[in-house]
Amino acid sequence: MADKAYNPFEMAQAQFDNVADVLKIDEATRKLLRYNLREYHVSIPVRMDDGSVEIFRGFRVQHNDARGPAKGGIRFHPMETIDTVRALAMWMTWKCAVVDIPLGGAKGGVVCDPHNLSMRDQEQICRGWVRQLSKDMGPLNDIPAPDVMTSAQHMLWMLDEFETIHGQKFPGFITGKPVGMGGSLGRKEATGYGVIFTVRETLKELNIPPADTTASVQGFGNVAQYAIELYQQIWGKVICVSCWDQKDQTSYSFRKIDGIDLEELTSITDRFGGIDKKKAKEIGYEVLPGDAWIEQEVDILIPAALETQITKENVNKISYRVKIIAEGANGPTTPEADKVISERDIFMIPDLLANAGGVTCSYFEQVQSNMNYFWEKDEVLGKLDTKMTSAFAAVSELARNKKLYMRDAAYVIAIGRVAQACKDRGWV
Numbered sequence: 001m002a003d004k005a006y007n008p009f010e011m012a013q014a015q016f017d018n019v020a021d022v023l024k025i026d027e028a029t030r031k032l033l034r035y036n037l038r039e040y041h042v043s044i045p046v047r048m049d050d051g052s053v054e055i056f057r058g059f060r061v062q063h064n065d066a067r068g069p070a071k072g073g074i075r076f077h078p079m080e081t082i083d084t085v086r087a088l089a090m091w092m093t094w095k096c097a098v099v100d101i102p103l104g105g106a107k108g109g110v111v112c113d114p115h116n117l118s119m120r121d122q123e124q125i126c127r128g129w130v131r132q133l134s135k136d137m138g139p140l141n142d143i144p145a146p147d148v149m150t151s152a153q154h155m156l157w158m159l160d161e162f163e164t165i166h167g168q169k170f171p172g173f174i175t176g177k178p179v180g181m182g183g184s185l186g187r188k189e190a191t192g193y194g195v196i197f198t199v200r201e202t203l204k205e206l207n208i209p210p211a212d213t214t215a216s217v218q219g220f221g222n223v224a225q226y227a228i229e230l231y232q233q234i235w236g237k238v239i240c241v242s243c244w245d246q247k248d249q250t251s252y253s254f255r256k257i258d259g260i261d262l263e264e265l266t267s268i269t270d271r272f273g274g275i276d277k278k279k280a281k282e283i284g285y286e287v288l289p290g291d292a293w294i295e296q297e298v299d300i301l302i303p304a305a306l307e308t309q310i311t312k313e314n315v316n317k318i319s320y321r322v323k324i325i326a327e328g329a330n331g332p333t334t335p336e337a338d339k340v341i342s343e344r345d346i347f348m349i350p351d352l353l354a355n356a357g358g359v360t361c362s363y364f365e366q367v368q369s370n371m372n373y374f375w376e377k378d379e380v381l382g383k384l385d386t387k388m389t390s391a392f393a394a395v396s397e398l399a400r401n402k403k404l405y406m407r408d409a410a411y412v413i414a415i416g417r418v419a420q421a422c423k424d425r426g427w428v
Contacts, residue, residue: 006308008087008331015335016090019411028428029419036089038062040136041082044110044128049118056112058129062142063089063105066421069140070106071096071359071366073147073176074129076122076154078113084307085109091330092359094414095352099391101363104418106142108133114149115246115272126157134165139172139370145362146176148221148306149272156181171369175362184365186380192226192304193381194357195328197388198349199300200234202324205396206347208299211235216296218242219305220265221273223328223355227302228262236300241265242293243275244305251290254280297321304328304355312336318346327351342405350407352414353395360387 013034020030039061047053059082062070072092085107093105110125117125130137137144146155155176162173171182179185203210213236217224220243228238238260242253254265254275268279277287294301294310295317303309306329310318315337325341326349327333333341333348341348361384368374375383399409422428 006311006334007083008307009083009090011308011331011335012087012090015407015411016415019408019415022408022412023416023419025415025419026428029422032422032428033064033415033418036061036063036086037065038136039082039086040133042129042132044125044132046121046124046128048121056110056125056128058108058110058132059085060108060133060136060142061085061089061106064093064418064422065104065141066418066425066427067097067104068102069104070142071103071145071362072106072108073145074108074110074150074154075147076110076112076114076125076149078111080109080111087307088330091352093418094411095356095359097414097417098352098395098410099356099360099387100417101360101387103143103359103363106144107147108144119153122154123157126154127161130158130161131165134162137162137173139170139366143172143362143366144174145359152176152178152183171372172366175365175369177365177369182365182369184361184368184374184380185377186384187361187365188222189226189229189381190361190384191223191355191358192228192328193230194360194384194388195223195227195302195304195326195349195354196230196234197357197385198354198392199231199302199324199326201389201392201396202326202347202349206323208323213237213299214239215300215302216240216293216298217302217304217328218293218309218332219273219303219329220269220275221304223358224273224302224304225262225266227304227328228260232262238262239298240288240293240296241275242290242305243269243273244290245277246270246272246274252277253288253290253292255286255288255292255296256284260285291317294318300324300326302326302328303332305332307331308334310334310337310341312340315340318344320344322346324349326354328355330355338407348406349392350410353391353406353410356391357384357388360384
């Protein structure tokens, strides 16, 4: 999943260590929070369409559940690693805490490439993953959700398998389900909209009208598309997006200086967020190398793809015009790059705050599923806006008052809340 030069779990631990020193956390609590409470490695045998049997490797990591049931997505990716899943589980713990929802952190993954699998093969992987882990997950202890290359359909197959095994209905077992099958309105928009809610609040703080800003976005999946949609609604202009090209096994950036047309681009995009470069050229887009997104003369950068994308090798390519980086992805910035960004006084909206809209709306879905009463879309997005705005205000206020980098301020709040929950329970 990440550049081989970086271990995402070691990166997550280093971030924790830095804040643990600031908070003067005792040694026992450090040992507890620096590692995961539980992790599961499973083998999933699947009889493929051609009659052969393949064995897929799967993972589920539960980092901490002191504040409530563990919560976190499951991703399908051919380069998935246990260290990536460990890091993501830890980041989920902090993410839930910083927006103050009563959940802990978990993450799951299967090493596979949906591009090369039939829907039947994918269904068998979903059901096999649940069969292996059904005793260790559930609506009261660990609730999965979609992530990279998984969808509402995958979640529904997993829910059906879980309910078949247990012989009862458990709509709160999983979130990201189709609307009409226990899913929440507003869920597909939630992560991308959450990013822009925090961008909007940052622009207010910096006294910059959104209409005077431009942005460049890495990624063109669900998060990026809805972030672009809401950003354009507040009159911002996106001039560049990048995405992975499955056919060429590389990434490309697509630039239009007078602003991209979201509807136009999505019409030539596959279900994995890959843009057809031939058609893009025909309708007036420049097709550039994949890393060109980071070099654009814009006010806002939104990395909304995968981990460790802003590194010491490319951080100095960021234009001096850039004022804000909003991390739509999990862990997109390495510690070395973070130091440069901090020194340049770019306003960083860290991942555990910026992209917490997804888990916040997943929490809303879980609540609705458990009580079997569903809210209208405007109510869901209104509650999301309130949560994200409140969390941003708390982090920003702490950063100003204590003269902290925004990432450090977010971690201080999140880790402090989780450490206190562990103490209150008598774990440490």
